[in-house]
Amino acid sequence: MQDLPFSQASENNKHVILEILQRHLRENERVLELAGGTGQHAVHFAQNMPELHWQSSDIPSNVDSLNLRIETSRLPNLPRAITVDVNSFPWRVDKATAIFSANSLHIMSAPSVENFFKGIDKNLERAGRLFVYGPFKYAGEFTTESNAGFDLWLKDRDPQSGVRDFEWINELASQAGLNLLEDNIMPANNQLLVWEKSQ
């Protein structure tokens, strides 16, 4: 069998993220995951919340490797991942009652981050929730030295990437009709931001 894609960070953070998702998500929820990566989050969350439907996605060049793990899991509430590039409109997705994305906004360029929120505006149902996990800056400051180092490492790889300002992200969310409900401090210098779309 082919080796499944693996991220140690996802393995470490999936349990704490699940606890927060379980507080918010109800039965029969239809969740869209953007930038699914290795599929470890998708499989863990679908396994532990069998009453909801988890649709993972990623860009065309990554969706096949994401599907390796999803297909191996054979979970009835976790269909094959679909392709979504946040920059390609319209997103070919069913409207979701919740959207989740981890460690994606610091990888995307700033225009892609803007498109991420434009797509969410179109594809998240009213009163639906958005969950975004990752590192952020506040008032222009990194939360830790290690995040400042991570930002340099990211920009060295791709000058368009980088740890995003919470205030800018929250402004984009607000323009997409989202109201911030929670800013959860997570292990390893990350946050889990939760918004709710206006009714």
Ligand SMILES: C[S@@+](CC[C@H](N)C(=O)[O-])C[C@H]1O[C@@H](n2cnc3c(N)ncnc32)[C@H](O)[C@@H]1O
């Ligand atoms: C650091 S990985 C995070 C993967 C996974 N969510 C996790 O937490 O391990 C960043 C992800 O962003 C995805 N990505 C990059 N550009 C994207 C775009 N324009 N639209 C959608 N996803 C994108 C990549 O394919 C990759 O899966």
